[in-house]
Amino acid sequence: MHRITVIGGGLAGLTAAISAAEAGAKVTVYEAHHTLGGRARTAEGPYRTNDGPHALYNGGPHWAWLRRRDLIGPLGPLPPLEATRLRLRYQGALRRTPPFAMLKLLRRGLPQAPVDVDFLTWATGIAGEEGARAAAHYSAVALFHHDPGALSAAFVQERLRRATKLPPEAHYPRGGWASVVDRMAAHAWNLGVRVETLSRVDTLPTDTPVVVATSLDAARRLLGDDSLTWPSGRTALIDLAVRTRRGDAFAVSDLDAPGWIERFTAQDRTLAPAGEQLIQGQIPLAPHESRADGVARAEELLDLGFPGWRERVTWRREAVASGRTGAVDPPGTSWRDRPAIDRGNGVYLAGDQVAAPGVLSEVSFTSALTAVTLALAQPGLGRRRGHRDPLDLKQA
């Protein structure tokens, strides 16, 4: 039987562990933290905030894979009335519909944007500068960068399309992403995966192929390889609980600058105590901006979409997520240019900043499947009879 070591028990590590075990390997997962999930952890206590991911996009490759294994669980459906409460800040005021010029960039049949040109230049040629800027700022909900217009046009266009599709691709696992993590962990356990929590790995094992499913920063330190870098965003995060008020916005997207505020209890009442609403916002920060700058912008959006919120606050928390929101691709680069999954000598990277396609956590998922496929195909390991290739999604 093949043995595989997985370092890191987030979405990438759990995906790698499950797919390797399904392919017949004997898997051990080492996780530094006392619980699994990594950035997909959900806080315990009265306010069930997600550390990282909120939206599971049903257009992604992970959706079908998780669903086939019954790992998604119940979703928090967005009531139709709440869906009508999406607001956009444009030229300082709230509105319900995007500016007409921005719609030109959402048209079906628009050619695929080029990799080599920045989004603002490409989109301005189609929608004019105002429409291009509004679209770039909207896309920040799925890329967490302070200047989406300066990134590769192809990269931003994919995220803009995914984030504006109707019906929406975004789905919300009830109880937060911890519920998906718990299901994945239970599934891994049933497949015989050994999980060692509170086990930080400092040296790579040499007796088995290794999938390093940590953040890219942690992988760089672990492999001692300074080339393991790729740009990501820096984002101010604001989490609030407020007493319920009828008519509050469901979400406010800032089209004047990148930023997004969402009332997550609109789709999942279990996230806060009765009579309270859980609101979370993310405001991408430029290098010269501080957390306070981001929080001030978030408060402007709150003032517009949640009248009287200051008097209704029952709980509040702020943070900055730096390099934790996945890869962004500058002009002239695509996911293919990011650090390669195969590092040689039986070491493979999985995570959201490596060379794999997808949006946000989908990169972790896809890279994990690729890493396992490569690890199991290693010369000398041979192939088990009846071995199922984890990357063959049809078969999986």
Ligand SMILES: Cc1cc2nc3c(=O)[nH]c(=O)nc-3n(C[C@H](O)[C@H](O)[C@H](O)COP(=O)(O)OP(=O)(O)OC[C@H]3O[C@@H](n4cnc5c(N)ncnc54)[C@H](O)[C@@H]3O)c2cc1C
């Ligand atoms: C604010 C925010 C919002 C987001 N929103 C979304 C969203 O809406 N949709 C979406 O799809 N994605 C979203 N993401 C991205 C998503 O959270 C990540 O892409 C995904 O969780 C990354 O999973 P991972 O397993 O690759 O990495 P991680 O979750 O970082 O897991 C790595 C694990 O490795 C462990 N580890 C590290 N070093 C070691 C070591 N030496 N030994 C043992 N263990 C180690 C860590 O403790 C951690 O548990 C968001 C992220 C953030 C921060």
